[in-house]
Amino acid sequence: MDLEFTDEERAFREDVRKFLQRELPRDIAGKVAAGKDLERDDILRWQAILHARGWLAATWPKEHGGPGWSAVERHIFSEECALHSAPRLPPFGLNMLGPVLIRFGNDQQKREILPRILDGSDWWCQGYSEPGAGSDLASLRTRAVRDGDHYVVNGQKTWTTLGQYANKIFCLVRTSTQGKPQEGISFLLVDLDAPGVEMRPIRLIDGGHEVNEVFFTDVRVPVANLVGEENQGWTIAKYLLTHERTNIAGIGYATKELERFHRLAREITRDGRRLSDSPLHAARAAEIEAELEALRITNLRMLANARDGAAGGVESSLLKLKGTQVRQMLQNLYRSALGSQAAPIADELSENELTVPVDAARAAPVYFNHRKLSIFGGSNEIQRNIVAKELFKE
Amino acid sequence: MDFNLSEDHQLLSDSLRRFLAENYDIETRNRTAYAAPFHAPETWSALAELGVIGAFVPEGQGGYGGTADDVAVIFEELGRGLCSEPMLGTLLGLRLLAALGQTDLAARVIDGETRVALAVSEPQVACDLSCLQATARCEGDVWRLSGRKSAVYGAPGADLVLVVARLADAGENAALGLFLIHAPESIAAPMIDGGGIADIVLDGLQAECLSTDCAELVEDALDLGRIALCAEAVGAMSHLIEITIDYLRQRKQFGRTLASFQALQHRVVDMVVEREQCRSITIAAVAAYGTPAQARTVSMAKNLIGRMGSWIAEEAIQLHGGIGMTWEYPGSHYAKRLVMIDHQLGDRNDHVLRMIRLKPGAPPAEAA
Secondary structure, X not given: OEOOOOHHHHHHHHHHHHHHHHHOOHHHHHHXXXXXXXXXXXXXXXXXXXXXXXXXXXXXXXXXXXXXXXXXXXXXXXXXXXXXXXXXXXXXXXXXXXXXXXXXXXXXXXHHHHHHHHOOOOOEEEEOOEOOEOOOHHHOOOEEEEEOOEEEEEEEEOOOOOHHHOOEEEEEEEOOXXXXXXXXXXXXXXXXXXXXXXXXXXXXXXXXXXXXXXXXEXXXXXXXXXXXXXXXXXXXXXXXXXXXXXXXXXXXXXHHHHHHHHHHHHHOEEOOEEHHHOHHHHHHHHHHHHHHHHHHHHHHHHHHHHHOOOOOHHHHHHHHHHHHHHHHHHHHHHHHHOHHHHOXXXXXXXXXXXXXXXXXXXXXXXXXXXXXXXXXXOOHHHHHHHHHHHHOOO | OEOOOOHHHHHHHHHHHHHHHHHOOHHHHHHHHOOOOOOOHHHHXXXXXXXXXXXXXXXXXXXXXXXXXXXXXXXXXXHHOOOOOOHHHHHHHHHHHHHOOOHHHHHHHHHOOOOEEEEOOEOOEOOOHHHOOOEEEEEOOEEEEEOEEEEEEOOOOOOEEEEEEEEOOOOOOOOEEEEEEXXXXXXXXXXXXXXXXXXXXXXOEEEXXXXXXXXXXXXXXXXXXXXXXXXXXXXXXHHHHHHHHHHHHHOEEOOEEHHHOHHHXXXXXXXXXXXXXXXXXXXXXXXXXXXXXXXXXXXXXXXXHHHHHHHHHHHHHHHHHHHHHOOOOHHHHHHHHHHHHXXXXXXXXXXXXXXXXXXXXXXXXXXX
């Protein structure tokens, strides 16, 4: 039994830290720490810095412009990024489409699309969910009908994260209604500027604009934009679900969130004493800390399995379940720390009008926003189904 | 980073698991765990022969192991087999005998000829040594003890009991001494989850002084005992979840197996998630033993396992329905053990308070 990282891994962590301290723009880290929305430019600026260092596409092999990291190195990198309040990179091009093209794309697609993901020329978004197809994704109905050298696409996608910043979308579309629903799905790349595509914002529970719905009306898409074979889309979608999920537990984020709570508790006073002197708040934080420490080890155990080639879908489901629970507990703790002062929507208030530290002003909206964690990426109920299938298999 | 058992530990774990499976069925266990002397002497000798007791002590002190890893490997199997032999009391007492150079006594305990227990907690003191009230007074060259010790695990039938007592006439912050008494009278009872427990009324009892400043040693022994309990809980919950799944597969209602109901499947998945978390926090405590992070990490583990062990027990009873309530069904005894582990060596609340006391408001240890 050995919980230590190797000397090389520790040196790597040190390199990452130095890089982040030197290169991560202060203004961007400040926005992330305060839970503020990032502009398109903020994210592109940070991507360009990572790209210049060769660290942008953490999951890609070297030949395609990735750093060629091991699972452990990827874990260390993402943990340090979270601890330094680096922006969470939109995963759609980097962690989803990229790996799909590398595995299923033809040479032309790899040659043309991958570099444009790396240099920020293209911003990809994801067209999976539909109003009638959420957890039951295979029931999706957006149709792509072959017409000469084109597919004609009709239908609607939803929950399209940061679609407002994107110029491209990869979609799961129905190309056949024969056989099982899973057997008639294809993976198609669509230009958002194409005639017949319309994107509309969805306002979320916190008032923010993070997701969209996308409507397709007789959109003509070149057949060359098909990835893999026609009707192979479900295989590709499933490949993505098991690909690169070592960061799914969000340990770095949770560690940062707990640290943030303790800082806040030392700063604010409630009913005559510092919140950090309230035994009830301290006890709640300590119990969550115990769960987080356990999760940190669970994550390392599963990382060691991944390194030894023994990781499966069940393990990422376990990490997703517990990771999202712990983070939601922490968001809850942070919001409740503010008491009555959590209520005002502080976006328009200046720093000296606020009664709480500026970093904490968005605690309530951020808490509400993070209810999404147990819903997206395969809802926690779907994760339980995946684990149950393994536990109860004949 | 490596989470696999070493070859030696795998052997130890396998042989203990096999021994308990072949020689310690639930009938034997229930027959011996609730009636004096609250254990099975022949099982005890066999476990000693297997080397289980010796593995609690470092080689330099007459044993053949003594790391937190050794202890955790053994207790996980004891938990899986629901073994009610007085291992916890023996672990605590033996660690102190060996550390204080009582080599002959320690050797007899390791051989299984002599049994030892540790009397530390009191009716009003769970795990904060600074609150202990029992006192030791030196009269000429004789030490006499007074006060009452409580929850002395394995005391019924023990040959030796070590008593932690405050040195009298030395004021508030007096040092804690460790005293040896031989086969004292005790107020003995079976525990609700099996095994023997006793209170000892010290009323002027004469004792041999082994140490006049033992607080640190005792705290270390207790922390190791807490790690043992955590590992025992992980073993017990693993077995309990396994038999719960078996039961759900087998039991039919409404013309289908219970295992086919999603509401029940999801509850089992949540139990498995928490079991993995309990295993992880036990690993963290084992790794922290003997480092500056020992006390706080052990308390984290004891807190989490106190909460999750009893929750898993309650869920398991519920998922079984009526059968889970019966004495005859083994699962009910596992459930009792898991709940009652939270009552030993400080419960979830005691340990969350200890976490706060040790390092108030500190963020978790930086990633290793």
